[in-house]
Amino acid sequence: MKRILSSMGVLALLLLFVAFLVNFGSKWLPKTFSVQDKADEKIVRPVPTAQAIPYFPDQTFRFPGKVKAAHRAELSFQVAGQIEQLNLLEGQHVKKGEVLSQLDQKSLIYAVKAAKARFHASKQDYERASQLFQEKVISKAQFDSAKSTHEVARAELDIQEKALADTRLIAPFDGLVAKRYVETKEHIAKGKPVLLLQDISGIEVEVQLPEQLVARGGADILDQLQVRFDACPDQAFAARAMELGMESSQDTRTYALVIKLPAPADMKILPGMTATVTGLIRDSANRTTAGNAVLVPVEAVAFTPDSRAFVWIVDPDTQKAEKRIVQVGIMHGDNIEVKKGVRAKELVAVAGLNSLNEGQRVRPMKEGKKGLEG
Numbered sequence: 001m002k003r004i005l006s007s008m009g010v011l012a013l014l015l016l017f018v019a020f021l022v023n024f025g026s027k028w029l030p031k032t033f034s035v036q037d038k039a040d041e042k043i044v045r046p047v048p049t050a051q052a053i054p055y056f057p058d059q060t061f062r063f064p065g066k067v068k069a070a071h072r073a074e075l076s077f078q079v080a081g082q083i084e085q086l087n088l089l090e091g092q093h094v095k096k097g098e099v100l101s102q103l104d105q106k107s108l109i110y111a112v113k114a115a116k117a118r119f120h121a122s123k124q125d126y127e128r129a130s131q132l133f134q135e136k137v138i139s140k141a142q143f144d145s146a147k148s149t150h151e152v153a154r155a156e157l158d159i160q161e162k163a164l165a166d167t168r169l170i171a172p173f174d175g176l177v178a179k180r181y182v183e184t185k186e187h188i189a190k191g192k193p194v195l196l197l198q199d200i201s202g203i204e205v206e207v208q209l210p211e212q213l214v215a216r217g218g219a220d221i222l223d224q225l226q227v228r229f230d231a232c233p234d235q236a237f238a239a240r241a242m243e244l245g246m247e248s249s250q251d252t253r254t255y256a257l258v259i260k261l262p263a264p265a266d267m268k269i270l271p272g273m274t275a276t277v278t279g280l281i282r283d284s285a286n287r288t289t290a291g292n293a294v295l296v297p298v299e300a301v302a303f304t305p306d307s308r309a310f311v312w313i314v315d316p317d318t319q320k321a322e323k324r325i326v327q328v329g330i331m332h333g334d335n336i337e338v339k340k341g342v343r344a345k346e347l348v349a350v351a352g353l354n355s356l357n358e359g360q361r362v363r364p365m366k367e368g369k370k371g372l373e374g
Contacts, residue, residue, distance in 0.1 A: 046365035047321070047356070049314050049347040052294035055337055059281040065207040065227070065259065067273040069198030071173060077103060078166040080190045083182060088195065090180050094171045101194055103167040112164050115157040119150075126150035175199045178271060198271055203263050205275050208254035209244065213281070219244045219257060223282040227261055230274040237261050239277070292343070295335040300348040301328060311342060312349035312356050314364055321349070321360045 081103035088100060129146035132138045179196035182188055205227055209218065219241035226236040239261035248255050259277055263269060300311050304325075313322040326341030342348065347364055349356060356362070 044319055044361045044363050047312075047314055047349045047362045048351040049364040050297045050300060050350050052296050052338065052342045052344055052346050052348060054344040055293040055295045055332075057293070057337075061213075061222070061279055061281055063207040063209070063277045065205040065275045065277050067229070067269055067271050067275055068204045068206055068258075069175075069178070069200055069271045070202035070204050070260065071175070071199035072178070072271075073172060073197050074193045075100065075169055075172075075195045075197055076191050076193050077101075077169060077188065078190060079103065079108075079163050080188065081108075081167060082187045083184050083194075086180075086182065086184045086194070088177050088180065090177055092177045094175060094177060094197070096171055096173050098171045099168050100171055100177075100197075101169040105164060105167050108160065108164045108167060112157070112160045115153070115160040119153040119157045122146075122150040122153035169194060171197065173197070173199050174201065176270075200263055200270070203261055203269055204242070205239070205259040205261070205277060207257050207259060207277050208249065208252060209257045211248060211253050211255065214244070214255050216281075218255070221282050223280045225259060225277060225279040227259060228276045228278070229267065229269060230276065231269075232267060233276070235264075235267075236278075237264060292340065293329070294338050294342050294344050294346075295332060296338055296342060296348050297350050298331070298334060298336050300350045300353075301326070301336055301338075302353045311338070312353055313342070314347045314349055314362050316347065316364055319361055319363050321356045321358065321362045323356075323358050 083101060084104045085099075085102040088094070094100060126146045126149070129138060129143050133140065133143040175197045176199075177195055178198045181193045181195065188194065213221070222241050225239045225241060227239045228234075228236050239259045241257060242260040243258040245256035296311065301309050302311070303309055308325055309328045310323055310325050313324050315322065324341050327339045329337030329339050331337075349362075
């Protein structure tokens, strides 16, 4: 009987304690939790971060090209005649000032002799007339006639001497005979091409530039040009853009761009050979519009349930976490391009993304540290 009464007493005490908590405990418990909450608010969680770096997507280009001589000239005689001398072969090297071809000079030599005779005769007549005019023996009209005859004779001599000189074709520069159009003993007209001479001390490669690149700056936006000749594609040669044509091709709507480079010492590159020109497009206008793009580590990007990409921005000044929806691009090694949503040099969280909350007190974790010590 005593045991029963004892058990009933303990039960009564428990009931009284529960009633006390229900009636009076609510006044104490909020105070206890609010203190805990304030303690949590003072804790600034360290978060591993990485800095967003600017991303400028340099575009590459690759154009087929054709080798042309740096300097070329079609040589012709300025007088008609029969070719007397032409001992050159295509592909033969010649020196500046060398006689390349010569016409039959017989008739012109006679013409020069006759012109010289007329010149000397007119000179004597002019000198005699000048003396007589001073002595007032002849009229001024007679003197003027002698003077005019002498000047005409001198002009005719100059013409004949030049014609004789023009029977010799002289190399205007060191070069290579690329084409021979005529043969010895052939009679040619004035101005008809005889030889095509090309200067191969420097090499030019002509490529066709699309009108879209021309509109964006043409040769000015091309950088790090390299030329590979199809005859030896393993070797690349640095080159530079020289001249951009101002008239487009009607068929392809492209513009001729001339790329220049020194002649390779260990290769015989001839006009007409094919080549490939590569390089980068340095587009300043495109950089301005694409300047908002950045690269961040792949682990900094997470996705919402509806597949929207986001990152956590860690602001060291406000010490708060900010969830930001972003637009991502392609992968670049361990990084990913963020096209919109993150500015260069901003810090993004790279770990613990699922445990962060909007506005949570955070700071960048110190390098080499872990936990709250970071």
